[in-house]
Amino acid sequence: MNYEELKAYLLAKPFATLDFPFGDDVSVFKVKNKMFALVGTRNNVMMINLKCDPDEAAALCDIYSAITPGYHMDKKHWISLYFDGSVADSETMRLIDNSFNLVISKLSKKEQLSIRLLNHVT
Structure with a gap:
């Protein structure tokens, strides 16, 4: 999934908006003014921060090396997913949906x- 596909999926959510409070290179997606996703790059790899149930977050971090506790976020409630090709797009979309919900x-x-x-x- 590239940035444009990711952006389109995130903005297709009802009442989703895009903001750049941290600069042009960090996309913050909100619903009703509450962040549900943050997209940026780290070490030249696109990443997304998503809200996640703490128990599921721990399991995901054990399963996928591309999923870590949220970078610069509350590590109990947020995960970072790095787009290195190891996480299926369908799983990424499921995690986005969960974060939104x-x-x-x-x-x-x-x-x-x-x-x-x-x-x-x-």
């Missing part, structure tokens, strides 16, 4: 409903 689960019930109705998220 975790973030919207913390919004008000009214905001959650507006997103779920638009996205058919359950």
Whole structure:
């Protein structure tokens, strides 16, 4: 998955916006003004930070060398996925969906409903 494909997938989420609060080389994707993904590069490899359940995060870090605790993030609740070709695009999309759902689960019930109705998220 290249940056343009990744960006298109992230922005296809309901109410998703793109912001650059850390400079032009770090893309921050938000839903209702809450970050659910951050895309940048580290050691010349594209990476994405995603919110993740702590138990799943630990398991993912054990399974994939390309997934680590979140770089410059709360390492309990965020992971970094490096695009080195070892993680399938389908798994990357699943993790993005999970991050999006975790973030919207913390919004008000009214905001959650507006997103779920638009996205058919359950």
